[in-house]
Amino acid sequence: MNDANVSEPLLQVIGVHKRFTGVHALRGVTLAFARGEIYHLLGENGCGKSTLIKIISGAQPPDEGELVIEGKRHARLTPLESLAAGIETVYQDLSLLPNMSVAENVGLTSELAEHGGRLARTFDRRALARTAARALEAVGLPSDAEFQSTLVEALPLATRQLVAIARAIASEAKFVIMDEPTTSLTQKEVANLIAVLTTLRAQGVTVLFVSHKLDECYAIGGEVIVLRDGQKVAQGPIADYTKAQLSELMTGRQLAQARYRTQAQSVGEAVLEVRGLGRGRQFRDVSFVLRRGEILGITGLLDSGRNELARALAGVAPADAGTIALDGAQIALATPADAKRHRIGYVPEDRLSEGLFLDKSIRDNVVTAMISSLRDRFGQLDRKRARALAQQTVNDLQIATPDIDKPVQSLSGGNQQRVLIGRWLAIDPHVLILHGPTVGVDVGSKDIIYRIMQGLSERGIGIVLISDDLPELLQNCDRILMMSKGRVTGEHRAEGLTEAALYRALLSEAA
Amino acid sequence: MNQTMSSTDTVDVAARRRPPDWRAKLARRPEWLPGGLIVLSCIVVATLNPRFLQWATLFDLLHSATTTSLFALGTLVVLASGGIDVSFTAIGALTMYSITKAVFAWWPDAPFWLILVVGAVGGVVLGLINGLLVHRLKAPSLIVTIGTQYLYRGLLLTFVGTTFFMNIPHSMDRFGRIPLLAYRTVDGLDAVLPVSVLALVAAAVLTWWLLNRTMMGRAVYAMGGSLPIAERLGYNLRAVHLFVFGYTGLLAGVAGILHVSNNRLANPFDLVGSELDVIAAVILGGARITGGSGTVLGTLLGVALVTLVDNTLILVGVPSTWQKVIVGAFILVAGVLFALRRRG
Numbered sequence: 001m002n003d004a005n006v007s008e009p010l011l012q013v014i015g016v017h018k019r020f021t022g023v024h025a026l027r028g029v030t031l032a033f034a035r036g037e038i039y040h041l042l043g044e045n046g047c048g049k050s051t052l053i054k055i056i057s058g059a060q061p062p063d064e065g066e067l068v069i070e071g072k073r074h075a076r077l078t079p080l081e082s083l084a085a086g087i088e089t090v091y092q093d094l095s096l097l098p099n100m101s102v103a104e105n106v107g108l109t110s111e112l113a114e115h116g117g118r119l120a121r122t123f124d125r126r127a128l129a130r131t132a133a134r135a136l137e138a139v140g141l142p143s144d145a146e147f148q149s150t151l152v153e154a155l156p157l158a159t160r161q162l163v164a165i166a167r168a169i170a171s172e173a174k175f176v177i178m179d180e181p182t183t184s185l186t187q188k189e190v191a192n193l194i195a196v197l198t199t200l201r202a203q204g205v206t207v208l209f210v211s212h213k214l215d216e217c218y219a220i221g222g223e224v225i226v227l228r229d230g231q232k233v234a235q236g237p238i239a240d241y242t243k244a245q246l247s248e249l250m251t252g253r254q255l256a257q258a259r260y261r262t263q264a265q266s267v268g269e270a271v272l273e274v275r276g277l278g279r280g281r282q283f284r285d286v287s288f289v290l291r292r293g294e295i296l297g298i299t300g301l302l303d304s305g306r307n308e309l310a311r312a313l314a315g316v317a318p319a320d321a322g323t324i325a326l327d328g329a330q331i332a333l334a335t336p337a338d339a340k341r342h343r344i345g346y347v348p349e350d351r352l353s354e355g356l357f358l359d360k361s362i363r364d365n366v367v368t369a370m371i372s373s374l375r376d377r378f379g380q381l382d383r384k385r386a387r388a389l390a391q392q393t394v395n396d397l398q399i400a401t402p403d404i405d406k407p408v409q410s411l412s413g414g415n416q417q418r419v420l421i422g423r424w425l426a427i428d429p430h431v432l433i434l435h436g437p438t439v440g441v442d443v444g445s446k447d448i449i450y451r452i453m454q455g456l457s458e459r460g461i462g463i464v465l466i467s468d469d470l471p472e473l474l475q476n477c478d479r480i481l482m483m484s485k486g487r488v489t490g491e492h493r494a495e496g497l498t499e500a501a502l503y504r505a506l507l508s509e510a511a
Numbered sequence: 512m513n514q515t516m517s518s519t520d521t522v523d524v525a526a527r528r529r530p531p532d533w534r535a536k537l538a539r540r541p542e543w544l545p546g547g548l549i550v551l552s553c554i555v556v557a558t559l560n561p562r563f564l565q566w567a568t569l570f571d572l573l574h575s576a577t578t579t580s581l582f583a584l585g586t587l588v589v590l591a592s593g594g595i596d597v598s599f600t601a602i603g604a605l606t607m608y609s610i611t612k613a614v615f616a617w618w619p620d621a622p623f624w625l626i627l628v629v630g631a632v633g634g635v636v637l638g639l640i641n642g643l644l645v646h647r648l649k650a651p652s653l654i655v656t657i658g659t660q661y662l663y664r665g666l667l668l669t670f671v672g673t674t675f676f677m678n679i680p681h682s683m684d685r686f687g688r689i690p691l692l693a694y695r696t697v698d699g700l701d702a703v704l705p706v707s708v709l710a711l712v713a714a715a716v717l718t719w720w721l722l723n724r725t726m727m728g729r730a731v732y733a734m735g736g737s738l739p740i741a742e743r744l745g746y747n748l749r750a751v752h753l754f755v756f757g758y759t760g761l762l763a764g765v766a767g768i769l770h771v772s773n774n775r776l777a778n779p780f781d782l783v784g785s786e787l788d789v790i791a792a793v794i795l796g797g798a799r800i801t802g803g804s805g806t807v808l809g810t811l812l813g814v815a816l817v818t819l820v821d822n823t824l825i826l827v828g829v830p831s832t833w834q835k836v837i838v839g840a841f842i843l844v845a846g847v848l849f850a851l852r853r854r855g
Contacts, residue, residue, distance in 0.1 A: 059743055080745035095743055097736035099803035100729075108729055109744050117747050119727040119754070154535075 008071060010035045010206050011056070011087075011175055016065035018051050018230075025051040027230040028065070033175065036204040038197060038222030040211065040238060044250050044470070048230040049210055050092070053177055056208075057089040058082035083113035086174030090181050092302075094164040098153035102163055103132040105152055110171030135170035136163075138199070140192045158185055165193065169200065176200065177208045180302065182216060194220055212301055214243050214507050226250055247503040251470065260450045260475050261295065261494070267478065268292030270328070271462040272344075272431050274313075277322035282308035283486040284321065290431065290462040295453065297473040297494065298466045299506065300483030307349065309483070310435040310466045314346030315339040326430065340369060345424025347417070349436040349466075355420045358409040362401060362419055363390035365408050369423045393422035398448055414438075414445020421452060432456065433464045438472060450476055470499050470506070482506060534851060541797025541804075544845055545812035548795075552819055559827040566694070567702035568823070573711070574704070576818040577773065578603075578782075580711045580811060581766035582789045583796075584718045585759030587810045590793060591722065592755045593735035593802025594652035598641060599763040600782040600789075601663035606633040607767030609671045611777040614680045623682040623772070630768035631761050637663060638760015639753055646752040664783055675778035679771055687772035707769045714762060719807040727754055735802030791838065792817045795845050816841065
């Protein structure tokens, strides 16, 4: 380090706000990052971590506030400016180009940034191979020509993750952001990564490390920053905090949140029985019984297999092992149509791409699941009945719209979600699978969705709630299943359980 | 960054050490498919009619493949970038007809190189309009270029002319007759390899160099791999869009001029309608319709295969209406094999 003012922070984030429709994701975050230090960014899902990373890496502009990089002020950054300033990001989705070679994925980005994004020039392939080889060796990957010319789409996920890390350190990075870089790595690979981080720190590189795995954070050491509801709630050396303190900081000392699930509701006989369900390497040996009128929560970290399980129960990506029985009779769920026929409704996590026809009207979206039963005697859609049904759903679910003919995309996230739930109510479901029903939904809408959920369970519908929102699970469920690495690792009664306890269980079972 | 970690062992990447099966081979080198089909077709035709095996056949093939190849190389670049262009034939038709007509009316003695340059510039301008529209409107390139195909063609037929003429400018006519190679066949016919074949070679080399040796070429594949990721990594998508469609326009403009001088005829109804043939040839050459892949060699082989089928069936006494059937069958075979290569 030959800079005169070493004490000057490498990067400062000052008073940054970011709002999305209905959600205030960052509320005046101010942070300073010193050179050669490792920072752990902790917080629950939806606390604003991802948004903060996107603003630093230039993927999104802040609404208010500024970034100061080595004394230079920026009201916003483009991705290229961020890269040119020495900020490299390992994204959660890895952001690798599947159709290009390992060497190109590792080396081209820094090549691009070094020349200000200029495309009208040739590039030195040997220099590219050398850069790539150095970075690949640093993360413990092979660096021979054969591996370098392999297309990324042919690599297994763990190797891709390491390639993404190699890309981040291929250039003269000053600030490396790693967004959950260890989700699919083995312990040996994680140990290797920690060694890489230590070397980087010794070279004066600042690392911002985002992970849910607290044990890893302690092993790496450094400073910890905790975000909650878009605000910084703590910062200091990680060694000064206990795990319990950190999970309390992340979840917040919430004023004993009222459970929506009030008394021990009358739970009936088994409606859905799952035995030894599995799909490839995504999840296996999953067994549980869902009773009539029961709300069963399923949670786990991103790589736990909970998402895949949800999709299997909906017939979207069917299981290849085990059995599913509905009301005592075995059923096959090979397609979403099978699920629908057996009156299993599925509200997917990504309502925009998987669930809704955004540019179609609310009415069309509501009636689409039961369109075949709305035929008149000429086989045509009975518009009057469709209209009445849609209007009733809109009223029942308190969807805020002046007109059911408006396109769904004109609604807020919470209202869109209610349309999606309403669609399945129209088929009078036995089982409803809700996958992250309140992701990206504001507080008021959450409340309404929870009330709807309780109302449905009182009607005898069995509900599987797959979510990583711990308060949501505690407030709504009878039981919570915990998944880790594709297996069910624990079952908890929701009543009386505290959020901190549930979070600790989540982290320890994931480790 | 100079760290080397002697202590770290190499991570096991078992998946790639498996001996590759035919699917993996086909995924890496899709050129094998059109290459194999070409060899197969040649063997069949040569067995049925030994006269196929003479230089004159090759000359004929190269002659008729020139225009298609230029179009196909442009299409390759657009497909690699994740887009599609169906307006290039209209660009070729508009430039060739209006330039030929203008030159003939006002400066019949214009040198050929100048006509070629004007054709190229005209093509670039029309292509850039495509690129700008695709980028600005963030609209699917198929829709945009269907629109501009109609637009360019409509402008041509409404404002420039609808009658073909065979009195083309002198220099164009002469260029079409210059032989690169010529000899007299055993049947006493003159077999001529026209000099315009050099344009094919030049375009192939230039396209290969642009795609494989420049940052722009890498950016084309990056955008074809994933547009949002390329944007996040700092690629200037506007520049890539303009380059991709501008370059396709350039090749189309040049192809139009060569088409006139090779056929000694300027017909405003030519070219448009052959887009699908060109796209089919590029797909046969291994480019994925979803973008991010495709090679110059594969594209040239794809064009060669289609041209071969088009031109040699007559040699073995098969009615020319069978051309479409055979090309269609090849495309289905290619489609199935290329779809299978992704699974494994």
